[in-house]
Amino acid sequence: MYVCGATVQGLPHIGHVRSSLNYDVLRRWLSHAGYDVTLVRNVTDIDDKILRKSEAAGRPWWEWAATHERAFTAAYDALGCLPASIEPRATGHITQMTDLIQRLIDRGHAYAAAGDVYFAVRTLPEYGTLSGQKVDDVHQGEGLSGNKRDSLDFTLWKAAKPGEPSWPTPWGHGRPGWHLECSAMATAYLGPEFDIHGGGLDLVFPHHENERAQSHAAGDPFARFWLHNAWVTMGGEKMSKSLGNTLQIESLLQRVRPAELRYYLVGPHYRSAIEYSDAALDEAVAAYRRIESFVNRVRERHGLPEPSAGVPAEFAAALDDDLGTPGALSVIHKLVREGNSALDAGDAGTASRAASCVRATTGVMGLDPLAAGGVAEESGDSAREALGTLVESMLERRQAARAERDFATADRLRDELLAAGIAVEDGAGGSTWTLKDA
Numbered sequence: 348m349y350v351c352g353a354t355v356q357g358l359p360h361i362g363h364v365r366s367s368l369n370y371d372v373l374r375r376w377l378s379h380a381g382y383d384v385t386l387v388r389n390v391t392d393i394d395d396k397i398l399r400k401s402e403a404a405g406r407p408w409w410e411w412a413a414t415h416e417r418a419f420t421a422a423y424d425a426l427g428c429l430p431a432s433i434e435p436r437a438t439g440h441i442t443q444m445t446d447l448i449q450r451l452i453d454r455g456h457a458y459a460a461a462g463d464v465y466f467a468v469r470t471l472p473e474y475g476t477l478s479g480q481k482v483d484d485v486h487q488g489e490g491l492s493g494n495k496r497d498s499l500d501f502t503l504w505k506a507a508k509p510g511e512p513s514w515p516t517p518w519g520h521g522r523p524g525w526h527l528e529c530s531a532m533a534t535a536y537l538g539p540e541f542d543i544h545g546g547g548l549d550l551v552f553p554h555h556e557n558e559r560a561q562s563h564a565a566g567d568p569f570a571r572f573w574l575h576n577a578w579v580t581m582g583g584e585k586m587s588k589s590l591g592n593t594l595q596i597e598s599l600l601q602r603v604r605p606a607e608l609r610y611y612l613v614g615p616h617y618r619s620a621i622e623y624s625d626a627a628l629d630e631a632v633a634a635y636r637r638i639e640s641f642v643n644r645v646r647e648r649h650g651l652p653e654p655s656a657g658v659p660a661e662f663a664a665a666l667d668d669d670l671g672t673p674g675a676l677s678v679i680h681k682l683v684r685e686g687n688s689a690l691d692a693g694d695a696g697t698a699s700r701a702a703s704c705v706r707a708t709t710g711v712m713g714l715d716p717l718a719a720g721g722v723a724e725e726s727g728d729s730a731r732e733a734l735g736t737l738v739e740s741m742l743e744r745r746q747a748a749r750a751e752r753d754f755a756t757a758d759r760l761r762d763e764l765l766a767a768g769i770a771v772e773d774g775a776g777g778s779t780w781t782l783k784d785a
Contacts, residue, residue: 348374348384349533349570351546351554352434354391355415356400359422360593361612361623362579362586368609369576369617369670370545371428372712376666379658379711387536388431389529390416393438393522398511408512422596425605426612427713435532437523441514443531444523447565448503448516456564460494462506462519466557468499471564477573478552487553501557503527526557533558534567544570548577548618549585576617586623594623603632610635610714613672634680638705639716640772640779641683641690645702646717647735649695652702654710662708672712679708687779738769742778745771 350370353363367388377384391397392412401411416436448464451457456470468474468482475482487501502524507513513520523531533541539562546555555573562569578585586593599608611631615621645652659682665674686701709715741760748756761771764780772779 348386348543348545349529349537349541350386350388350431350544351529351550352388352390352431353416353419354394354396355412355419356394356396357415358595358597359415359419360586360595361599361608362593363419364422364426364428364596365579365612365621366545366547366576367423367428368426368612368713370574372613372672373543373545373574373670374429375711375713376670385432385537386429387433387435387533389532390419390434390436391525391528392416392436393512394525418597425596425600426609427605429713433536435536437528437532440528440532440535441516441523443535444504444527445516447527447531447534447561448518450565451503451561454564454566456561457503458496459504459518460496462521463494463502464504464518465495465500466503466561466564467496468501468560469497471560473563474560475556477559478556480552480556485553501526501553503561526554526561529554530558530562530565530567530569533569534562539566540568541570543572543574545574545576548575551575574617577620579612579621579623581623583622603628606639606714606716607632607635613712613714614676616673617670634676635714636781637772637779638679638683638709638714640781641686642702642705642716643735644690644779645686645698647739648690649699651717652699652706654706654715655700655703656707658708658711659704662711666711675708675712679705682708738764738780742771742780746778 348370350367352367353359370386370388374384374386393408397412398408401408404411448457451466452459452464455467457464457466468485474480475485482499485499487499489495489502504516504518504523504527505521506518507520507522511522513522533544544555544558555575559569580586581594596608603611608628611628612621614631614634621627642652659678662675662678665671665678668674682701682705686698686705689695689697689701706715706717710718741764745757745760748754748760764771768782770781772781
C-alpha cells in the first residue's frame with residue numbers, strides 16, 4: 348500500500364488524519380486476514396506552501412518542515428496508527444526522481460525547457476482515465492508559462508529560483524514537482540507495480556491522475572487499486588487552513604480521549620463525508636464509552652477477557668465489502684448489548700465470550716479498550732479494579748433501592764457517584780458506569 352501522507356506546511360487537523368486512520372483500519376484488516384502488508388506513507392517536505400509559510404515566519408524551510416512532520420507523527424501515534432513500514436521524504440529521493448524524468452524524456456513523454464521539465468499530456472492517450480476527465484477540459488492550475496508547449500502539461504521539475512533550495516540535475520539546479528515525488532517514492536519501495544494506492548478525494552485530480560500518467564508513460568503498471576477517502580467538512584466546505592475552519596488534533600485531544608476521536612473518524616464509511624459538529628463528536632464519545640464500559644464490567648467481575656482468535660462472519664463481511672466500518676461497528680454494539688444482558692442475567696460464560704469477541708473486533712479497528720499500548724489503554728489497572736469494586740457495590744445498593752421503589756435513596760446514590768466524577772447510565776440491560784473525564 349502507498350498512501351499519500353502529509354505536506355508538512357502546518358499543524359495537523361482532523362481532515363488530515365482521517366485519511367491515515369482509514370488506511371490504518373484497512374491495513375489492520377488485511378493483516379488480520381493473513382496478508383503481509385507493507386505500508387509506505389510519504390512526507391512531502393519541499394513544496395511551494397512550505398517555502399511561503401517558512402519565509403513568512405522567518406524560519407528555515409527545512410526546520411519548518413521538520414517541526415510539522417513531528418507534529419503529524421505525534422498525531423498518528425496518539426490516535427493509534429500503526430507505524431508505516433517506511434515514511435520516505437521527498438528531499439531524500441531526488442536521485443529516483445531524476446531517473447524517472449530521464450525515462451520519460453527518453454520515451455518522448457517529457458521535455459526540458461530553460462531548466463524546467465514538463466510532462467507532455469497529449470502524448471498519453473489514456474490521460475484522464477482515473478478521474479474521468481476529458482483532456483480538452485483539463486486545467487492543471489499552473490497556467491501557461493513561457494516555457495510550456497501546452498497549457499495541459501504539468502511540471503516535473505522546477506528550475507531554481509533565487510533563495511530557494513535546489514538540487515543538481517542534468518537540466519540544471521531546481522526542485523521537484525509535487526506529482527513526481529509520489530511516483531518516484533512509491534516505485535522505489537514497492538516496485539513498478541503494487542496493490543493499493545490511497546489518499547484523499549481531493550487528490551484524484553490532478554495529483555493522482557498525474558502520478559498515474561507519468562508512471563504509465565515510464566512503463567510502470569503502478570497501482571492496481573485506487574482508494575479515495577472523503578473529506579471532513581464544516582458548513583459543507585472541505586476543512587482547510589485557507590478557509591480557517593480547521594480543528595487541530597492537539598486541541599481536540601484536550602476535549603476527548605484519543606480512542607474517542609479515532610472512533611469518531613473511522614466510524615463513518617471512508618467514502619462518506621463527515622460534517623463536523625460538537626454534537627456528532629459527543630455521540631461518538633458516548634458510543635465508544637458504551638463499548639468500553641461493557642469490557643471493563645466483564646474484567647471487573649470475571650477477570651481479563653482475552654481477544655478471541657476469530658471475528659463474527661457479519662463483521663468480516665462488512666469490512667470485506669469496501670471496508671464497511673459502519674456495519675462493523677453495528678456488529679460490535681450488538682455484541683455489547685448481548686454481553687450486558689448476559690452480565691445482568693449472571694451468565695458469566697456468555698458475557699466473557701462476548702467481551703473476548705468485542706476485543707477482537709475493536710482490535711481490528713484500533714479501538715480495543717484494553718489493548719497494551721493502545722489509544723484506550725487504562726493506566727493504573729489496580730486502582731481501576733478497586734474503584735470498580737466500590738462502584739459496583741453502590742450500584743447494587745441503588746438497584747435494591749429501586750426495586751423497593753425507594754427512589755429517593757436511588758437518586759441520592761446516583762448523585763453521590765456523579766459528584767465523585769462517575770456517570771451512571773440506566774438501560775434495559777441494567778446500569779453501567781463511566782468516569783466522566785475518562
